Amino acid sequence: MEIPSQEIHIKIDNPRSSSNKRKKTNLADAEPIVLMSVLSSLHAGYFRISLSLCSQALLWKIMVHSHTELPSMVYYLLWYLALTTQVSLCFLYAFKCVFLFDLVKEEFVHYIGVNYLYAPSISFFLLLQSAPMIDPHNVLYQTLFWIFAVPVLTLDTKLYGQWFTTEKRFLSIMANPASQVSVIANLVAARGAAEMGWKECALCLFSLGMVHYLVIFVTLYQRLPGGNNFPTTLRPVFFLFFAAPATASLAWNTICGTFDTIAKMLFFLSLFIFVSLVCRPNLLKKSIKRFNVAWWAYSFPLTFLALDSVQYAQEVNDHVASILMFIISSISVLIFLGVMLLTAANSKRLLRRDPVLWSATGPKDK
């Protein structure tokens, strides 16, 4: 919301988050301030956009390869769009790290925000895997893979270690649906490694992801009381519940080479959770009131599920599977387009809104 004109001057170097909320001024030399306000309202959750774009690009790549009647122009367009979005977001975020490092630190400490620090890496992995011109076996791919894997691994060590050692950050307190993003990061990395042909590395990453997925899955399903409260605006993040098994299924498919029983089971689990979420509109109703960047969280889990269904249909060549693939892919594309249009329509709100995507309060017993 626009704040009345005689607003306080914001000291840019004041790291207090409360000051973020009052960044709007209408001074004449507003440009650097506009940039600063953009930077300050940017947070890792915005990488959901690039996540969705990159996963859509991957979906189109796979679909175009298997169904040649689809226009491959869409795929190239998507990929370049995803590339530009990702690069620009990364630059912006890098600027933020340079100029507003304290805000980044705050994000890192926040129990929901820290998970989205994986998002840039996931997007890069997806970009790499969906790239039209890079062959998985050449050196460039491998170097890029390692460049992107390093942040994932470091974050893993930090985050997963905290789960059972640091008392303030125990999993039972910190677990929230966004924690599955870390799992997805590991699984996507596993898929990338498997595409390169590095089976052991892929298996290592896969098992890392799956073990922690098991723990998170059980903890989240239990819904322990005394856990943190998850803001309603972030309800779209519940879609991550089925994104994780779908990604696991994809990774296993690439590791094994075929869509075998385990991959099928993970795919079915993901499908079941998706249907059960869709059957509960009340869960998501509250969050659909106002547009915010969390709506992008609807898009990429569906894309992962669609990817999975494409692989499944390729393996099991019967009508039910093909129909399923068709339905899920269309839903995914439609939602992607829908969210993109909504973003374009609400672009002002997107860039200027304050990061209220997570409540200022942390876990209850912090």
Added chain:
Amino acid sequence: MDQKTNYAIQVEEELPSLLRKATTEEMVGFDNYKDSAQPSPHIISRFHPSHNSTPTLNGQEASSTSIDSMEGHHNYNETPPWTHQRKPSISMPTSPNILMISDPTTSSSSENNTKGGSTGKSVKFLSQPITKVSSLYIETGKGDDDRRRSNDNHHHHQHQQHQSGRQHQDHIPATHKLKDNRYNSFKTWSGKLERQFTRKPASIEPETPKRNNPNINTNEAMPVDRYYDALEGPELETLRPQEEIVLPNDKKWPFLLRYPISTFGMCLGVSSQAIMWKTLATAEPTKFLHIPLWINQGLWFISVALILTIATIYLLKIILYFEAVRREYYHPIRINFFFAPFISLLFLALGVPPSIITDLPHYLWYLLMFPFICLELKIYGQWMSGGQRRLSRVANPTNHLSVVGNFVGALLGASMGLREGPIFFYAVGMAHYLVLFVTLYQRLPTNETLPKDLHPVFFLFVAAPSVASMAWAKITGSFDYGSKVCYFIAIFLYFSLAVRINFFRGIKFSLSWWAYTFPMTGAAIATIRYATIVRSTMTQIMCVVLCAIATLVVFALLVTTIIHAFVLRELFPNDLAIAISNRPRPKQNSHHRWLDQLRNVSSENIENYLKFTDSDSSHSNDLEACNVKIQESDSA
């Protein structure tokens, strides 16, 4: 004073109905209002629209049909005239369906009426002399539990005026009238005016309106905390001492009301026996026993007959006593038994004698699994997202029943030759079994339903892994590592429970014990399958021993059941678990405090009281909190 007390009483959700009752009664004899033919249709028309505006509870048509059937059934023969009473009506935060007051004096209460409906008519007699009410209150406070309980409000979207009117005629004669009406709260269509119930004098109990609000509203389920507060025991069937129930405990209730869903456990037990005897007769390791196939046939036909009988009776219960079924559905343990009929059907399909049919058609599998998927989506979704029914709160060993169905379905599908469907159910079952297993093993402190000492329900732990191992073997075609791992887990759990057999003594028998026999049978069948692969004397001995144990247990259970049914005649005791009241009996001190307040009530107090009611709260101490707030505001 009358006016004031009127208002005061009306603060209670119950009160309005009580008042109504009182007024209708009083007016006849006590007040100077004469009976006059009041246009009862007038009231009816007022009420019914408001009733119809009530959203159906979870889409239960029975409720709505009952509402509809109510239309036009109201004859308030005995109800005294309210129409000419000029008492102001007050909106009560009670079941909005029932009363909505349009009193100018207490405007705050009007917001409380969530469901519209101008039942100003109903309010009218609210303004009847309360003194009688208060005396009633005191009187009932002395422990006229019977009347209190019987007229407690359950089916709130029905009108109880007439009921209250009738029941209040006399305190004493009212009791025998209640006999007919006491069960009406549970009846789906209770004839004419017996619309559920009514607010009895018990309604004057100091209940917090805000507590009653969500509870009386039949559109909402009884919160799961209520079940935990009121019941105890490993199967949540024993009433806690300070709780009271809404149906009379001294009489034997109608048979259907006493018929719990856990009787389907019998179907589970018997049909799994049929499968076991079929496997014994046809499998390799036990061929040396020369078991004839007619045992399987006999058992199978018995199971079919049993399932048909039990299902018919339960269907009757659904039709006639829908409220009781609803309460069973919201009971945290009984909900799992809703899976039992479908699991029994799956068992029937698995145990069908080879002489009848060898190849079952594929559509049968889809047909059998469809209700499963629907029920599962609901229950598992609740685990994941439901606030009060989340898994850490409601996890109990009986939840295994909801998970085992997946594996049984997978087993059946795989033996019918299907590929994808069984894998689907196996995956879903495995994922949720994992979560359930971890939660139960953790024995979280927030989880109250795990029995502190052992109980046959623990045998359900054995069910899922044993069936999972068989299902995996059928899916992959051979009893490989995955199946063996599951099988060994099942056997370990079995033995760790069997050696603690001493701890199972002294537990009250109940029909749900039949459900706990099928894990033993399942383990026996899994052993036979295992012995088919790993052939040795040891495994064969294990087969025989486990089958013998299973048969003996079932036989013993059969004998016990027969004894309870015919000798002791208490196979179906009064099902207290479904008759718990919506509100806990208030503590004594708050009881008196409220009473004092009642006496010194003023309109400001009412306003204050209404102001402080909080319909979102689900604490059991709401009343006290309210009182405290009111007193604070008074003193302020």
